[in-house]
Amino acid sequence: MAAMAQCPFLSLDGVDGCGKTTQCRLLAEWLRSQGRQVVEVADPGGTAVGQVIRELLLGHREDIDVYCEALLFMASRAQLLAEAIRPALARGQVVISDRYLLANVVYQGHAGGLDVDELWRIGLWATRGLLPDLTLVLDVPIEHAARRRRGGTDRLERRGPDFQQRVRAGFLAEAQRRPDSIRVIDATGSVVDVQARIQAEVCRVLAAGARP
Numbered sequence: 057m058a059a060m061a062q063c064p065f066l067s068l069d070g071v072d073g074c075g076k077t078t079q080c081r082l083l084a085e086w087l088r089s090q091g092r093q094v095v096e097v098a099d100p101g102g103t104a105v106g107q108v109i110r111e112l113l114l115g116h117r118e119d120i121d122v123y124c125e126a127l128l129f130m131a132s133r134a135q136l137l138a139e140a141i142r143p144a145l146a147r148g149q150v151v152i153s154d155r156y157l158l159a160n161v162v163y164q165g166h167a168g169g170l171d172v173d174e175l176w177r178i179g180l181w182a183t184r185g186l187l188p189d190l191t192l193v194l195d196v197p198i199e200h201a202a203r204r205r206r207g208g209t210d211r212l213e214r215r216g217p218d219f220q221q222r223v224r225a226g227f228l229a230e231a232q233r234r235p236d237s238i239r240v241i242d243a244t245g246s247v248v249d250v251q252a253r254i255q256a257e258v259c260r261v262l263a264a265g266a267r268p
Contacts, residue, residue, distance in 0.1 A: 064261050065145060065186070067099075067156040068254075070194035071224050073201030074243050075250065079194060080154045082251045083258065087150055095144040099155040100132035103139045126164040126175060130182040133157065137183055157183060158191055158230060158238065166226025167219055187237065190261045192254055193227045194243035 066083070068076040084094045101110040109132040113125065120128075133156070144151050157179040165172040180187075198220040231238040239257050243250050 064189045064258075065141065065151045065153070066258065066261070067153040067158070067188040067191045068194060069155050069158050069162075069191060070227060070243065071196065071198055071201045071220055073203075074194040074196050075247065076194050077154055078247060079243075079251060079254055080152050082247070083254055084152050086251070086255060087152075087258075093147075093149040095140065095149050095151050097136055097140050097151065097153050099136055099153050099159070100129055102136045103132075105135045106132040122164055122168045122170060125168070126160060126170060126178075129160045129164070130179060133160075133179075134182045137186060142186070153188065156188055156191065158193075158227070161230060162223055162226035166229060167222035172230075189237070189264075190257065191238045192257060193231055193238060193240045194250065195224070195228065195240050196243045198224055200244060 068080050068083070070076050080096060084096050087094050098110075099106075100113055101107050109128050113120070113128055113132075141151050141153070157176075160179055161172055161175045164170045165175045198217055201220070202217075228240065231240045241250060241253050241257070
């Protein structure tokens, strides 16, 4: 793998409505303005196979068993890794992922009741051990996030405030467990302010040198 300063793998995550998709786009624009080649991906999705799985996961109107749900996310991610993420890193490009394995751990583990450590283990197998150099969790109160959401809600967003509260708590818990790779960003400010905080964290990673 090339040096981290040349091709970091970054992911943004958080509760639905935290603003991560907008911030992913702005981060990519900023990095390109610095002369870097950037590949943006969405998890789940990002491939033909992944898009079918995404539509099933988020648009399906019937209940999906939480074990099935967790494994569908893993399957989409495995394909995304093979088709997009690993090739981009091999080409020396920065990868920015809108969600990644941490979301699986939080949504189906902390919020859904599955064993968190087991989800990490299965996730590392599915991704062949590739985790982001930096995951930024955009943290906002769930009431704040609900006001930001536009249009219709997907199947996970319809689970209500108690579920979303567990999701937020799960992200914060995992950030405490893995402070070297997961950082929490206060996302309650303006889009510009939040992006500045994100860029400061990314600059720290870019300056960190090669992967061990």
